Amino acid sequence: MDSALSSSIPATAVPALIDEASRLAASGDHDAALALLRSGLARWPAQPQLHEAACRLLVGRDRAEAAVHAVAALRGDPANPVLADNVWQLFTHMGEAGEVEAFERRLAAGEDPVALVGLGNALRRAGRAHRAEACYRRALELFPDLSMILSRLACLCVEQQRLEEADALFLAAAARHGGRDAVTRVGADFLAALKAGPEPAGIAGTMTLPPGGVEALRPLLVYTSCDSRYLSLFGPTMLRSLVEDAGLDATIVLHVVNPDAGAERLLETLRQDHGADRFVILRETVDLRPFGPQAKTYYACSRFLMLPDLLERFGRPVLMLDIDLMAIRDLNPLLARTEGADLGLMTKALEKLDVWSLLYADVLLVRPTLRARRFVGLARRYIRHFLKPGTAIWFLDQAALAGVWLAGFADEVPPRAVWFPTDIHSSVIMVDPDGNYWTDDHAFFYSVRATGGGQQAMARARRRAGTIGQIQAGGFGRQDPG
Numbered sequence: 001m002d003s004a005l006s007s008s009i010p011a012t013a014v015p016a017l018i019d020e021a022s023r024l025a026a027s028g029d030h031d032a033a034l035a036l037l038r039s040g041l042a043r044w045p046a047q048p049q050l051h052e053a054a055c056r057l058l059v060g061r062d063r064a065e066a067a068v069h070a071v072a073a074l075r076g077d078p079a080n081p082v083l084a085d086n087v088w089q090l091f092t093h094m095g096e097a098g099e100v101e102a103f104e105r106r107l108a109a110g111e112d113p114v115a116l117v118g119l120g121n122a123l124r125r126a127g128r129a130h131r132a133e134a135c136y137r138r139a140l141e142l143f144p145d146l147s148m149i150l151s152r153l154a155c156l157c158v159e160q161q162r163l164e165e166a167d168a169l170f171l172a173a174a175a176r177h178g179g180r181d182a183v184t185r186v187g188a189d190f191l192a193a194l195k196a197g198p199e200p201a202g203i204a205g206t207m208t209l210p211p212g213g214v215e216a217l218r219p220l221l222v223y224t225s226c227d228s229r230y231l232s233l234f235g236p237t238m239l240r241s242l243v244e245d246a247g248l249d250a251t252i253v254l255h256v257v258n259p260d261a262g263a264e265r266l267l268e269t270l271r272q273d274h275g276a277d278r279f280v281i282l283r284e285t286v287d288l289r290p291f292g293p294q295a296k297t298y299y300a301c302s303r304f305l306m307l308p309d310l311l312e313r314f315g316r317p318v319l320m321l322d323i324d325l326m327a328i329r330d331l332n333p334l335l336a337r338t339e340g341a342d343l344g345l346m347t348k349a350l351e352k353l354d355v356w357s358l359l360y361a362d363v364l365l366v367r368p369t370l371r372a373r374r375f376v377g378l379a380r381r382y383i384r385h386f387l388k389p390g391t392a393i394w395f396l397d398q399a400a401l402a403g404v405w406l407a408g409f410a411d412e413v414p415p416r417a418v419w420f421p422t423d424i425h426s427s428v429i430m431v432d433p434d435g436n437y438w439t440d441d442h443a444f445f446y447s448v449r450a451t452g453g454g455q456q457a458m459a460r461a462r463r464r465a466g467t468i469g470q471i472q473a474g475g476f477g478r479q480d481p482g
Contacts, residue, residue: 014040018053025057033057048076048083055086063094064106067114071146078145084177088148092354095121100128113143117152124156132156147176155354158186163407166355183386184355184399188410191378191403200384202309203255203302205284210251210277214314217280218251220335221316225255225282225303226323228263234324234448235266237461243274245464247330250319253310255282257302282306294392300361301383301397308377311368320364324448325425326458328439334424338365342372342415345401348422359401362447363420371415378404428468435462441469 017040024033037054044050051073058066067090074083095103095118103119106112120135136153143149154169167187174182185191210216222242226235235254242252254270256263271279284302288295303320310318319335338344344365348357366372382400386392393399409415425447426440437457439446448458 014044014047014049018049021053021057030057030061046072046076048073048080051076052083052086055090059090063090064103064114064118066090067094067118068112071113075145081178084148085179087146088151088177088179091117091121091146091148091152094118095125097122097126100126111138111142113139113146113149116142117149120152120156124159129156129159147173150176151181154181154184158355158406161406163187164189167407178393180356180393180395180399183391183393183396185382185403186355186407188407191382191408192411194381194385195378195408197381200305200381202305202380203282203284204286205282208279208281208283210279212277216251216277217314217316218249218278219316220248220250221253221280221310221314221318222246222248222250223253223255223303223307223310223318223320224323225257225299225306227257227299228260230299230323231256231259231263231266233459235270237458238321238323238326239270239274240462241327241464243278245329246327247332248319248335251280252278253280253282253318255284255303255306257284257286257299258288259283290389291392292389294389294394297392297394297396298387300394301387301392304376304380304383304397304400305387307366308373308380311366311373311376315368317365317367320366321445322362322447324458325362326446326461327444328426328446328464329444331444334420334444335365337420338367338418340416341418342367342369343375343417344420345405345417346420346422346424355402355406356395356399359398359405360422361397361401363424363445365418369415371413374412375404375408375415378408429457429461430468430471431457431460432465435460436465437461437463438466438468438471439464441467 017036021033021036024030024036034054034057037050037057040050041047041054051069055066055069055073058069067087070083070086070090074080074087077083100119100122103115103122107115107119109115116135116139120132120139123129123132123135133153133156136149136156139146139149140153150169150173154166154173157163157166157169163186167185167190170181170184170186224238239252239254242248242250254267256267259267267281286298288298291298307318307320335344346360346363366376379400382403383396386396424444426443426445427447428440429437429446431437446458
């Protein structure tokens with residue numbers, strides 16, 4: 001921030017104004033809050049904190065206007081990584097397919113970065129990638145300081161299988177602003193170098209097999225991993241749903257990173273409730289202090305470090321699930337779709353999205369075939385390459401899946417995959433005070449991630465009582481899942 005500007009603003013004026021705007025917004029008076037922030041910007045038009053506050057207030061109402069303020073905030077404080085990420089997020093998500101005309105009107109009023117990027121995104125999502133590319137390139141020409149535009153162009157190139165060009169753009173973006181672009185690689189040379197490298201480490205920990213050892217394992221392994229907090233929050237409900245509602249003849253592999261005393265007590269309770277013969281327990285010990293806030297990325301990725309070893313050691317198909325999923329009906333029809341395939345992956349491949357959202361890590365079925373083992377083995381190499389303090393960026397697991405799928409098999413036959421559509425997840429659940437719950441009529445899972453929340457609802461769910469459709473039709477009795 002310019003020193004002359006800083007000295008002309010009373011030290012307490014901006015924080016006090018932002019605090020008052022926050023109070024107004026919290027009371028529901030968003031218009032008054034925005035008017036107050038705009039009055040401050042009329043006095044101090046380059047003040048980055050005011051622009052950031054306006055951005056936060058507008059992001060749920062008008063992404064384009066929020067992006068205008070995000071850009072202004074970053075230009076006022078260009079070394080601030082939070083402000084850079086705000087621009088990256090808004091440049092990534094604004095511009096829906098139905099907004100082409102709105103952004104064309106905005107562009108007609110003047111070539112600003114929001115108009116060009118927003119129109120590029122809208123055109124891209126509307127299937128008009130040629131014009132979208134022209135918008136991105138024009139934005140880069142006029143606004144080279146906004147390196148986030150490189151990410152938009154890179155994702156467009158991936159859609160068109162221009163992978164080496166996209167890889168160079170991601171590298172350029174990473175050098176400028178880091179973030180998710182720094183762990184997104186789609187170049188065949190990069191993947192080939194990972195293949196040629198030494199075998200990466202799995203995890204350090206212990207494994208408790210069911211009584212009877214390997215011979216007691218069931219035909220399918222259902223694998224999930226978490227930390228102690230997520231085990232407590234989601235584990236009981238998720239595991240009960242697998243045992244009671246999923247209809248699977250499966251051994252549950254439960255992987256806990258750095259289990260505390262409470263987690264150990266809960267593991268014992270789960271084994272007592274559902275039978276010790278149903279579980280393999282993995283206890284991983286790792287020092288995550290150097291990761292700081294990025295420890296959450298390690299929790300999400302640690303299962304990929306172990307998955308190749310499970311396939312190699314036990315020779316059984318593995319259904320890997322996020323722990324904040326709940327099975328809401330028989331999963332056998334879903335798994336039957338993958339007969340003859342190496343992999344079952346959830347994807348939005350037919351929609352215009354971003355590389356790290358091409359393949360979801362929520363639900364992954366891996367059969368113990370050679371091609372599937374090579375796929376997850378290369379994913380482990382990719383993740384290990386970046387899973388370090390500073391580069392353990394959120395969405396690393398999905399960036400790895402996409403990179404390996406797109407560029408990891410340039411020199412060999414790729415695995416055969418079956419695509420699971422994203423609506424196998426539901427974001428709808430109703431839970432009564434006794435823990436009885438009703439879910440979507442068609443989905444296979446209730447997903448906390450799909451809701452953007454829902455943690456408490458899942459934690460309260462105790463017994464599946466039926467579907468939302470039954471409630472709407474006036475039927476409240478329990479229905480067997482299926």
